[in-house]
Amino acid sequence: MSSTNDTFNTDHNQTKSTGTVKWFNDAKGFGFITPDNGGEEIFAHFSSIQMDGFKTLKEGQKVSYETVQGPKGKQALNITSA
Template sequence: MSPTSRSITNATKGFIMTTGTVKWFNSTKGFGFIEPDNGGADAFVHISAVERAGMREIVEGQKLSYELERDNKSGKMSACNLQAA
C-alpha cells in the first residue's frame, strides 16, 4: 500500500474503509465506479449506496472513503457506507 493511500478498520463492523476517487457516475443509470487509491479493481457503486450515505450525488474526481459489501443475490462486491474523504 502506498503512503498516500489510506485504509482503516471499522472497529464496530470489522470492515476495512478504503479511499478512492470516483472514476465516473451516471445518475441517469444510477451507478458508476470508484478507483481505489491503493490499486486493485474498481469498486461498483449504486445510487442506493449514495442515497443511504445522505448524499445527493457523487461526481467524477470526488474523493470518497467506502467499504465493500457482497450482494447476496449476485455475489458481486459493491461500495457501501460512503463518506466524503
Template sequence: MAEREFGVVKWFSGEKGFGFIARDNVDQDVFVHYTAINVEGFRTLREGQRVAFEVFVDDKGPKAQNVEIVD
C-alpha cells in the same frame, strides 16, 4: 464490519444511478449504486470526487457501501 477504504470516483451517472470508484490501494474498481451514498438530499457523485467507503463482494463482484464524500 468491513474495513474503510478510500478512492476517487471514476465516473457516476446520476441518470442511471450508478458508477465506479477507483480504489487507492487495489487495482480493481468498485461498483457504486446511488442507494449506497450517505448524503442528505439527492444522492449523486462527481467524477474526481474523493470518497471513503466499505467494500462488499457478491456474485457480480465488489460493491461500495456506506459511501461518504471526503473533503
C-alpha cells in the same frame, strides 16, 4: 430459526477504504470508484451514498467506503465524501 435479508456477503469487521470516483451516471444511479490502494474498480450504487438530498457522486471526487462482494463483483457500501 433465523432468517436473513442480506443481499451481500458482508464482513462485519470492514474498515473504510478510500478512492476516487471514476464516473457516476445520475440517470442510471450508478458508477465506479477507483480504489486508492489499487485493484479492481468498485461498483457504486446511489442507494449506498450517505448524504442528504439528491444522492450523486462527481467524477474525481474523493470518497471513503466499505467494500462487499456483490452479485457481480466488488461493491461499495456506506459511501461518504472523504
